[in-house]
Amino acid sequence: xxxxFDTPFDRWLRVxxxxxxxxxxxxxxxxxxxxxxRKGSIGRAATRAxxxxxxxxxIGRRVTESELFWTGSx
Numbered sequence: 759x760x761x762x763f764d765t766p767f768d769r770w771l772r773v774x775x776x777x778x779x780x781x782x783x784x785x786x787x788x789x790x791x792x793x794x795x796r797k798g799s800i801g802r803a804a805t806r807a808x809x810x811x812x813x814x815x816x817i818g819r820r821v822t823e824s825e826l827f828w829t830g831s832x
Contacts, residue, residue: 761793761796763796763797763798765796765797765798765828766825766826766827766828767795767796767798767809767826767827768796768797770813770825770826771796774813774816774817776813776816776817778792778793778796780816781809781812781813781816784812784815784816785808785809785811785812786808787805787808787809791805792809795809795827798828800827800828806823806826806827807823809826810822810823810825810826813826
Protein backbone atom coordinates (compact mmCIF):
# COMPACT_ATOMS: atom_id res chain seq x y z
CA UNK A 759 0.00 0.00 0.00
CA UNK A 760 1.40 3.37 -1.01
CA UNK A 761 0.92 6.37 1.24
CA UNK A 762 -0.56 9.49 -0.33
CA PHE A 763 0.03 13.03 0.80
CA ASP A 764 -1.66 16.24 -0.30
CA THR A 765 1.50 18.01 -1.41
CA PRO A 766 2.48 19.23 -4.87
CA PHE A 767 5.54 16.95 -4.86
CA ASP A 768 3.60 13.78 -4.06
CA ARG A 769 0.87 14.63 -6.58
CA TRP A 770 3.51 15.33 -9.25
CA LEU A 771 5.18 11.96 -8.62
CA ARG A 772 1.86 10.12 -8.94
CA VAL A 773 0.84 11.91 -12.14
CA UNK A 774 4.29 11.34 -13.66
CA UNK A 775 4.34 7.67 -12.69
CA UNK A 776 7.63 7.94 -10.80
CA UNK A 777 8.02 5.77 -7.72
CA UNK A 778 9.76 7.20 -4.66
CA UNK A 779 12.29 4.35 -4.81
CA UNK A 780 13.21 5.09 -8.41
CA UNK A 781 13.54 8.81 -7.64
CA UNK A 782 15.73 8.16 -4.58
CA UNK A 783 18.06 6.00 -6.66
CA UNK A 784 18.29 8.55 -9.49
CA UNK A 785 18.82 11.51 -7.10
CA UNK A 786 21.23 9.61 -4.86
CA UNK A 787 19.27 10.45 -1.72
CA UNK A 788 17.74 8.13 0.86
CA UNK A 789 14.19 6.88 0.62
CA UNK A 790 13.35 8.43 4.02
CA UNK A 791 14.48 11.79 2.61
CA UNK A 792 12.08 11.40 -0.33
CA UNK A 793 9.32 10.42 2.13
CA UNK A 794 9.92 13.56 4.23
CA UNK A 795 9.78 15.71 1.12
CA ARG A 796 6.58 13.97 -0.02
CA LYS A 797 5.05 14.76 3.38
CA GLY A 798 5.78 18.46 2.87
CA SER A 799 9.14 19.06 4.52
CA ILE A 800 10.91 21.99 2.89
CA GLY A 801 14.29 20.24 3.11
CA ARG A 802 17.64 21.69 2.10
CA ALA A 803 18.06 23.64 -1.12
CA ALA A 804 20.66 21.15 -2.31
CA THR A 805 18.25 18.25 -1.77
CA ARG A 806 15.44 20.03 -3.61
CA ALA A 807 17.82 20.72 -6.51
CA UNK A 808 18.92 17.05 -6.63
CA UNK A 809 15.32 15.88 -6.68
CA UNK A 810 14.34 18.34 -9.42
CA UNK A 811 17.34 17.28 -11.53
CA UNK A 812 16.48 13.60 -11.03
CA UNK A 813 12.84 14.23 -11.99
CA UNK A 814 14.06 16.01 -15.12
CA UNK A 815 16.27 13.06 -16.04
CA UNK A 816 13.49 10.53 -15.45
CA ILE A 817 10.84 12.22 -17.57
CA GLY A 818 13.07 13.79 -20.20
CA ARG A 819 12.20 17.45 -19.76
CA ARG A 820 13.27 20.25 -17.45
CA VAL A 821 11.45 20.23 -14.11
CA THR A 822 11.72 23.24 -11.81
CA GLU A 823 11.59 23.24 -8.04
CA SER A 824 8.48 25.43 -8.16
CA GLU A 825 6.65 22.60 -9.98
CA LEU A 826 7.49 20.18 -7.20
CA PHE A 827 7.50 22.10 -3.92
CA TRP A 828 5.50 24.73 -2.12
CA THR A 829 7.19 28.09 -1.95
CA GLY A 830 7.00 30.60 0.87
CA SER A 831 4.53 32.76 -1.06
CA UNK A 832 1.81 30.09 -1.26
